[in-house]
Amino acid sequence: MGRGNVASLTPDRIVRLDDDAVVVLDQRRLPEDVVELRCASSAAVAEAIRTLAVRGAPAIGVAAAYGLALAVARGEDPDIAYETLAASRPTAVNLRWALDEMRADPTPERARRIHEDEVERCKQMSAHATVLFEPSSKVLTHCNAGGLATGGYGTAVGAIRAAWEGGLVEHVWVDETRPLLQGARLTAWELEELGIPQTVIVDSAAASLMALGKVDCIVTGADRIAANGDSANKIGTYSLAVLARHHAIPFYVVAPTSTLDPTTADGSGIPIVERSGDEITSRFPAHNPAFDVTPAELIAAIVTEQGVHRPPYLASLPRP
């Protein structure tokens, strides 16, 4: 593990458009194997999103944009390609945003600009978020809102990275994030590449770390943010926000404005994907919601590329 691998985390290694395929770093195989997956059609891109080979709301949007450009380049029906890609992850509002952008200009150049903009936005929001960190912060994060999830720099992990580069982060606690272990597999891998001190925990151990004073703030990404600030994110995020409130620890969300959904008034309007119970156990009945909704009242700040937004979010969140 050297800095050589950091270079491999450049945006075009995570997701890019080749002449004949959308190529993604297969996140199902990390951290054991660093393997690319070539998706030669929009259906293959949708399948990569559905099966979590590429995951994270911004990275999905970028992959879908490349997918639509690929579809047009190879003569697929653009409407069918649009619908196929849009249906691959119903909760990801910026997936639909990226596809709508592409509809007007379904070129490789437009898709690459969406990708570059996404990376740039992550760097901007990460820079804004550094004001939230005290020196020597012990930070806890959930799932993977990193470079892998965003096609580049990261949102929550980007914020941690920027704060760490500014000398503000002492340690990162990484929730393993059951059932698919995006924390223990992906975030831990990214933090190792970046050389940031970290420890993986089971999700249910976060509370006792908070009680022991070992967590100064919690930072997560978001899959979709309603007009009032209610935020849908990986299952377990809401649990952390409640625990943070009990322990008087600030809970922050870092996400691009493409995640904002002003047409949804509050969290009750955000559909929650139910995934197969087999991801938990194939031996007994299981309930496996992929996301939960954190009420705005538990979120100390939402950070976008436009700045740090404080409650009440209905007034403070930008209109995309």
Next chain:
Amino acid sequence: MGRGNVASLTPDRIVRLDDDAVVVLDQRRLPEDVVELRCASSAAVAEAIRTLAVRGAPAIGVAAAYGLALAVARGEDPDIAYETLAASRPTAVNLRWALDEMRADPTPERARRIHEDEVERCKQMSAHATVLFEPSSKVLTHCNAGGLATGGYGTAVGAIRAAWEGGLVEHVWVDETRPLLQGARLTAWELEELGIPQTVIVDSAAASLMALGKVDCIVTGADRIAANGDSANKIGTYSLAVLARHHAIPFYVVAPTSTLDPTTADGSGIPIVERSGDEITSRFPAHNPAFDVTPAELIAAIVTEQGVHRPPYLASLPRP
């Protein structure tokens, strides 16, 4: 899965003393395989406890009692056997209690009486606990405080079983209980045997179920209870208690008086075993506390074989 397997959950199938060995149902192999482990020395019994082949504070106490009887019967040094068994799980106060009982009378008969008393106590506390359940209760439990954990009927699962037999339980949510999955493997297996409707969830999904009104009460066991009611139990229990408080859901502990430790004033005096991080991930650094401590103020009632005890526990808990 028929009632035939329920019969196999009789106390002597879970742990018993044969002429030449302490025999335990190997809980590491469930639910896939129902396999007995024969422990032919006190050291083998201690190893079975340490490696979680037998687990749960009361079952550990019973196994250790049989282990000391076996040690004396086969001519081992009783002091060394006592120390070896006592060191196998430092947090389990009733392990030491059972060993102290055996010291005065290290016979198979005494050990079997400890076992019978444990089962009887579980039935008593489970009967007491039924007053805590409303009709059609949706109950959430963590880890395995069942027949497997107690050498017979169960504490938290015993209470659920008694309430279900009384027509008070509609559904049971089973926390899978990372990292060792005692919920998804053992509690789910027991509930299936008992025919009680259940669904397994990842630990971090409990909060959103509470927010949706799908949890009426939470019931767990305890590994050790301090004089003031602070209770040590499987990692994740404290998290549930905080979440229960936030959602105004009662959180109950069901445990025998042998779990009470009046010599420890409060939870800060309970040592927390740190297990190998490899149980979480062998690829990155990991922190793996086996237990956490739930403050008494978050516990609506503690149920023992002597009855239902309410706060303040310093006054209400029995002195063993």
